[in-house]
Amino acid sequence: MIKDETTVLVLFHSNGGTTYKLAKAIAKGIERQDGVKAVLRQVPHICQSEEVRRHAFASVPYATPEELGQYDGLAFGSAIHFGNMTADMRLFLDGTLGLWAQRKLEGVPATVFMAAGGGAGREAALLSFWSTLAVHGMVLVPTGMMGAAEVDKTLPQGNTVFGTTALAAMLGTERPSESELYVAALQGEALAKVAKALAPLRRQDAAPASAANVQEASINRPEQRVQELKLELPELPNPVGNYTPYSRSGNLVFINQVALKEGKVLYPGVIGEDLTIAEAKEATHQTMLNVLAVLREATDGDLSRVKQVVQLTGYLNTPPGYTQHAEVMNVASDLAVAVFGEKGKHARAAIGASSIPVNSPVEIQAVFEVE
Numbered sequence: 602m603i604k605d606e607t608t609v610l611v612l613f614h615s616n617g618g619t620t621y622k623l624a625k626a627i628a629k630g631i632e633r634q635d636g637v638k639a640v641l642r643q644v645p646h647i648c649q650s651e652e653v654r655r656h657a658f659a660s661v662p663y664a665t666p667e668e669l670g671q672y673d674g675l676a677f678g679s680a681i682h683f684g685n686m687t688a689d690m691r692l693f694l695d696g697t698l699g700l701w702a703q704r705k706l707e708g709v710p711a712t713v714f715m716a717a718g719g720g721a722g723r724e725a726a727l728l729s730f731w732s733t734l735a736v737h738g739m740v741l742v743p744t745g746m747m748g749a750a751e752v753d754k755t756l757p758q759g760n761t762v763f764g765t766t767a768l769a770a771m772l773g774t775e776r777p778s779e780s781e782l783y784v785a786a787l788q789g790e791a792l793a794k795v796a797k798a799l800a801p802l803r804r805q806d807a808a809p810a811s812a813a814n815v816q817e818a819s820i821n822r823p824e825q826r827v828q829e830l831k832l833e834l835p836e837l838p839n840p841v842g843n844y845t846p847y848s849r850s851g852n853l854v855f856i857n858q859v860a861l862k863e864g865k866v867l868y869p870g871v872i873g874e875d876l877t878i879a880e881a882k883e884a885t886h887q888t889m890l891n892v893l894a895v896l897r898e899a900t901d902g903d904l905s906r907v908k909q910v911v912q913l914t915g916y917l918n919t920p921p922g923y924t925q926h927a928e929v930m931n932v933a934s935d936l937a938v939a940v941f942g943e944k945g946k947h948a949r950a951a952i953g954a955s956s957i958p959v960n961s962p963v964e965i966q967a968v969f970e971v972e
């Protein structure tokens with residue numbers, strides 16, 4: 602993501618298309634702000650019906666919970682189901698636990714819009730989002746009286762002070778009505794304004810922190826970092842053939858590991874089919890711990906002898922057409938930098954493979970320069 606640009610995600614869940622139409626109006630409002638880009642994504646469907654597959658929004662890409670941390674602002678939209686967000690949106694938000702633990706969404710502006718039928722419980726439904734967003738520490742952008750003076754008062758309209766809704770079951774005009782779309786665009790514009798204003802401040806806060814982390818890791822001995830990060834480096838795995846856990850040529854150490862944990866493969870199988878992306882990341886973390894355990898052996902128990910992490914190559918057991926290799930391998934790269942600081946930065950390749958020994962979801966080849 603280009604970090605000089607303000608980017609706002611419009612994330613929706615829709616079955617019948619009304620929330621999608623509001624989402625597009627919100628995105629239009631966001632892009633009225635100079636230098637702000639809207640990205641439209643949808644939440645995966647728990648059960649995808651034929652109706653959903655036929656809709657125009659079927660081609661909108663699915664979001665992952667992890668990607669929420671990349672944006673400068675977030676607009677959440679869902680159909681109202683029994684005075685609440687839909688189960689699909691709820692499930693998605695429950696997937697943001699990792700972001701919450703890292704406080705990644707703290708201070709990120711957010712707003713909420715919803716599609717209703719007759720409007721039963723619509724304010725409670727909007728607030729059901731708000732409590733989740735408050736737990737994340739997000740900056741809530743309400744609609745207040747936005748557009749209230751301009752909406753067509755001869756018909757029932759969905760505007761509320763907490764966010765726009767559309768009253769899809771109300772007669773008299775096509776829904777969302779022009780007034781509902783009008784308020785939705787104002788809401789998008791208001792979110793974009795806050796996102797644009799806060800983005801430089803948030804980056805300023807984040808930059809010294811991450812630079813400090815890297816510096817801290819460089820100053821601290823890697824062994825100390827391993828302890829601080831509470832990383833448990835496992836026992837060395839026994840080779841099952843005529844090879845060694847590592848080989849050294851000059852100052853370079855070569856290591857290959859798979860996702861073995863206590864003698865068994867952690868989450869065996871194909872990523873995206875047998876295991877989720879979150880499980881793939883856990884398996885990648887385990888694989889990198891195995892690499893570090895072997896590296897410690899190669900450096901006679903002293904990781905401070907590592908001069909540079911030179912190259913990481915990740916082979917991921919993925920189906921044809923898979924595209925999220927980089928996201929999974931970032932776990933290994935982040936761990937290298939967390940332990941070795943600047944010396945942890947490396948060249949990298951991430952490759953999809955149709956099968957990996959012992960049905961591991963991942964294999965990492967690593968090259969280190971040592972003293």
Ligand SMILES: Cc1cc2nc3c(=O)[nH]c(=O)nc-3n(C[C@H](O)[C@H](O)[C@H](O)COP(=O)(O)O)c2cc1C
Binds near residue numbers: 614615621682717
């Ligand atoms: C299970 C279920 C529960 C619903 N509960 C409510 C509700 O509490 N209040 C309301 O106004 N509409 C309710 N509706 C109607 C939907 O919110 C409405 O049809 C909405 O426009 C659907 O949005 P979509 O087209 O984006 O899927 C409900 C619909 C379903 C299927």
